[in-house]
Amino acid sequence: MSYGHRLLSSLDPLAVAAGADIPDAVTIDGVVLSRSDLLGAATSVAERVARAERVAVLARPTPATVLAVIGCLIAGVTVVPVPPDSGPAELDHMLADSGAQAWLGEAPEGTSLPVVPVRLHARSWHTYPEPDPGAPAFVLYTSGTTGAPKGVVLSRRALAAGLDALADAWSWTAADVLVHGLPLFHVHGLILGLLGPLRVGSPLVHTGRPTPANYAATPGTMYFGVPTVWTRIAEDPAAAKELAAARLLISGSAPLPVPVFERLAELTGHRPVERYGMSETMITLSARADGERRPGWVGIPVHGVETRLRDETGQPVPHDGSGIGGLQVRGPMLFDGYYGRPEATAECWTEDGWFRTGDVAAIDADGFHRIVGRESVDLIKSGGYRIGAGEVETSLLGHPAVAEVAVVGLADPDLGQRIVAFVVPRGVAPAEKELIDHVAGELSVHKRPREIRFVNSLPRNAMGKVQKTQLG
Incomplete structure (x- = not known):
């Protein structure tokens, strides 16, 4: 069974083979797709791209994007997710840098690359062999705040390790329903927010836009949001109170302000789960569903992750909750490097095998982490x-x-x-x-x-x- 098929199963890999289905596995852009729909349509996509190495996907929140990504995972083709609002220069850079051979699904006007269509109602039940776990699944481009965006290579093995660690930390099971309206071209919305529920077997409802009204109108047990989303929900008491029936409210991609944390807890009865990660590491730190949730802190290492702090001279920083230092991490969900940039890749690793995150943090005696910010600006x-x-x-x-x-x-x-x-x-x-x-x-x-x-x-x-x- 390929990893793409494995994503569509529950934690029991025999579920698909046994004919188990989820009628509402993914709801997006007004379309409801069952697990069977996803598997059949995505396998049809896989047949059309199986000979490619890398393809670009204009990652709008649509069924076509979902099928394109899953089809590539089934076929073992690397996906280059492209933000739909990319400017011409940024778009040209990502396509040239990644060596994407075609657009899969929708393409921007004036493209010089061939376009491979994604057909929502096509079906195939061909079975593909499992590619090497070390094969690249994605080349995700960084935001480019410190230069031209770099392509972060994430392997299939890293995806599996990262998602399984979060399922453990958040007690995430097939009984959950995930709700979010995040973009599908970064780790948060794409890997955690799409592949996570597919791997666990829990339905996903994508709200299009992550507005308080859309979240309040969509029943679920887990809600993903960035701090801007949670701030707006905290300012809308009626919408916030509709989330009281949820199991977890999860915040990430930036620090959640303490007043917003406290206001959400007051309105919903839930202390939000904060977590920390980046494109290069996926999620390495998180509060646990069954543990402490402390405002201003992002929790403890997820399964398989180790962390340490180093000062400017490379010396250890005490884990006393107040001393700050450069955060370094290692674990099975880290990236394989920047695509085509061996020098940049080498610069971010220590000689003894730790990844320099570029973030400044404090760690207390219980292993709780507080992110102070970026070394470069914070x-x-x-x-x-x-x-x-x-x-x-x-x-x-x-x-x-x-x-x-x-x-x-x-x-x-x-x-x-x-x-x-x-x-x-x-x-x-x-x-x-x-x-x-x-x-x-x-x-x-x-x-x-x-x-x-x-x-x-x-x-x-x-x-x-x-x-x-x-x-x-």
Whole structure:
């Protein structure tokens, strides 16, 4: 049984062979597909692409995208998911860099690549042999915040290890129903949000857009969202209360503000599950369904993962909950490298085999992790102190007049870097001194912002992450 077929089964790999079905395995864009529909239609796709090595998929939230991805997994063809809103330069880069040989399904106008159609009602029951577990399943492109997007190669083995670790952490079973409206071209929406339920055997309902109204109108036991989604739900009490019957509310892709965590808990009765990962690692840290869920912290390593902290000289950082250092991880769900970039791949690994995430974190004595932010933009060196932007942001978000905030370190001739907070006010903007004093009263005085800049909005990418390189 191929991995694509295995994804469509429950945890019992004989379920498909025995004829077991799920009538509503995937609901997306108004179309309901049973497990049998998925298997037959995706195998038909596999027959049309089986001789290819890599194909591009314009990853709109549609049945065609679902069938394209599963068909490639069945055939052992590598998928290059392409964001539908990619600009011409970004699109050209991803296609040229990946060597994609064709578009599978929908294609953008003016493409020079051949287009292979995906037919929703075609069926095939051909059986394909299982490809090598180490074969690449995806080349996922990074957001490109520090240069041209790089292609992250994820193997079939890594997908299986990552999804099974999350099934364990979240007690995820075929009895669950997953609801989300996330994009299908990143780890969160595509691998966790589509392949996860297919592997576990739980139905998926994709809401199109992740609005409070859409989530409230869709019954489920698990809901995925990025912090922007949860913030909007927390601001809509009627919608939030409709999620009270769920089992888990899961947040990821960026830190969930503590006030949003607490408001969700108040309105829904659920303390959200936070988790941490990136394209290169999938999910390596998470709060557990049967464990503690602590606001501002992203939990403990999932099954098979090890973590450690190192300072700027490579020395260990104590796991005391306050010391911060560069987070390094290793585990079976990590990527195989950046496609065609051996030098970039080598740079992110230590000599003893740990992946440098580029994030700054703290770990407490119980193994709970708190992500402070990116080393490149969130580790601020001011007046001889090392300050995490995340803790300053958390303090500011606790002020009732602050709706959103991003804290950065800008060059300063005296301090080296000065702490500057870009604040989206909630209603009338408060006095700058009021916010500075608020932070100084909660944290050490040296962590207070030296400047507050009020803005109407913060620059974000498609996953809702603030693009701090655009602030300054």
